[in-house]
Each structure stands twice: as C-alpha cells, then as structure tokens.
Amino acid sequence: MRIKFYIWKKALMGVLLLGAAAISLVGLAWAQDNEGKDDPLSHLERRSIEISDPTAGKKDPIIEEIKAKAEANRKSRLHQKDQFNYTKEDLEELFEAGASIEDIYRSDQLGNEWLTDPKSLIEEKRSQNKSWASVEGDIKKQKETELAVLGKKHSKAQAAFKNQKISTAEKIEILQTLEEQGDTSLDQALSTYQTKGLKGLESMKRQGGERQ
Known part of the structure; x- marks a missing residue:
C-alpha cells in the first residue's frame, strides 16, 4: 500500500481599509494510493511510504537515504513484502500528535527491518526523548x-x-516458532514464512496449539 501525502499552499489576498496585507493559509491533506508496484528484482509487491510535495524543487536527501536503506533491507529478507503499513487514519493520528515526515519514514523502515510495530518506535522515541x-x-x-x-x-x-537470504529479525521469528513447534518443523516454518510472512507463522503456532 503506497501512501502519498499531498502538501499544498493557498494564498488569499485581502485589502484592508488603510492598506494591503498578504494572508497565507496553509493546508495539509493526505491521499491513499492503493495501486501496488512490482519490485523488478523480486516480483513481489513493494509497500512503502512516499511523500509528494508539488512545491518542492528537489528531493529531501534524508528521506531518500531512508528509502534506500528500506529497499536494501527488502532485498536481504526471506519474506520481501513489508509487513507493517500505515493506514491513512494512522498517519492523521501521528501528525496530530506531532510526528514529522522523517518520523513516519524512519519508523516504517525500522519497523519492517526489525519486525516491530512502527508506531511503538515513534512512541519510544518521543517518550524517552531519543534520537x-x-x-x-x-x-x-x-x-x-x-x-x-x-x-x-x-x-x-x-x-x-x-543457505538462506534471511534477516536477523526473521531468524528470531523462525526460531521462536521452533520453540513451540520443535526443530522438526524448521522446513515448514521457513517455507510458510517465505510465502505468508508473520501471519503464516502465527497460523502455524495456532494449529500446533490445537493439536496439543
């Protein structure tokens, strides 16, 4: 799910009794684009956050650096689809709470890299005053x-x-599944995670619990 932010400026000119003054109103709106984009390397749907500012003359180097890190991490993962994605409602809530554009991008990148809820990372940064x-x-x-x-x-x-292209966070998720299912379920866990991600492992755990 690709989410775009559209930031625009509207200027209203008013004439006062004794002179002229310029008044600017700034508005912020979000639009959600549900069309996926195929990754030419993995042929899997890529889900990322994209910011579009029609008034900007060039790309933000910080945002571009974050996007590059996110893309590099996707290529090193067993399951290459992003497993955490912000909704329009999430974004509205975060911006109202004072989150910046960098906060959105950075939390999305780190959340998907380390398989941790991105919103919890923003809260950790804010509550503990971290960089x-x-x-x-x-x-x-x-x-x-x-x-x-x-x-x-x-x-x-x-x-x-x-023998696998797999990240540290993914290894942990597989091993935690083996803790419940036993080492004999390794091949199944790897195959399930590769195709279905965290939801697939959760389903495996539920099925294992039902059999016990």
Whole structure:
C-alpha cells in the first residue's frame, strides 16, 4: 500500500481599509494510493511510504537515504513484502500528535527491518526523548542478543540459515516458532514464512496449539 501525502499552499489576498496585507493559509491533506508496484528484482509487491510535495524543487536527501536503506533491507529478507503499513487514519493520528515526515519514514523502515510495530518506535522515541540513531541502535542490540540466545538452542536451524537470504529479525521469528513447534518443523516454518510472512507463522503456532 503506497501512501502519498499531498502538501499544498493557498494564498488569499485581502485589502484592508488603510492598506494591503498578504494572508497565507496553509493546508495539509493526505491521499491513499492503493495501486501496488512490482519490485523488478523480486516480483513481489513493494509497500512503502512516499511523500509528494508539488512545491518542492528537489528531493529531501534524508528521506531518500531512508528509502534506500528500506529497499536494501527488502532485498536481504526471506519474506520481501513489508509487513507493517500505515493506514491513512494512522498517519492523521501521528501528525496530530506531532510526528514529522522523517518520523513516519524512519519508523516504517525500522519497523519492517526489525519486525516491530512502527508506531511503538515513534512512541519510544518521543517518550524517552531519543534520537532515531539511538532507537535503531537499541533495537539492533536487543535483537542480536535475542538471536544469540535462541541460536544456541537451535544449532540445526542456525546452520540452515546460512543457505538462506534471511534477516536477523526473521531468524528470531523462525526460531521462536521452533520453540513451540520443535526443530522438526524448521522446513515448514521457513517455507510458510517465505510465502505468508508473520501471519503464516502465527497460523502455524495456532494449529500446533490445537493439536496439543
């Protein structure tokens, strides 16, 4: 789901009794574009946030850097579709709460890279007065520690990961599934996650619980 923000300016000129003064009104609106875009490399639907400002003469280098990081991460994942996507209502709520355009882009990128709800990352940044570099560093450290613990318990899976294009966060999700389903479910977990993502693993866990 690609979401576009359209930012425009309207100028209204009024004449006062003793002179002329210019009055500008600034409006902000969002529009949602539901047409997907095929990734030429993966042939999978890419879901990302795109900002469009008709008054801008050039692209924002910070936003372009974030978009490049998001694209690079997609190519290194087993399941390449973004699994967290902001709705129009989410965006309205976040902007009303004071989120910036960079906050939206950065949280979307980090949320999909580390499989964490993007809105929770914005809240963490705001409530703890963190920079995005600090938020990213903390979640990276947390996930790598978690993977190290799980990896020691599932050496067979760790060996299998070497033959897969799979991210740290995805490895954790697979290993957490094995914690409930057992190591014999590794091939099924990898196949299910690759095609269906987190929802597929959640379904596996539910089915396993029903059989017990």
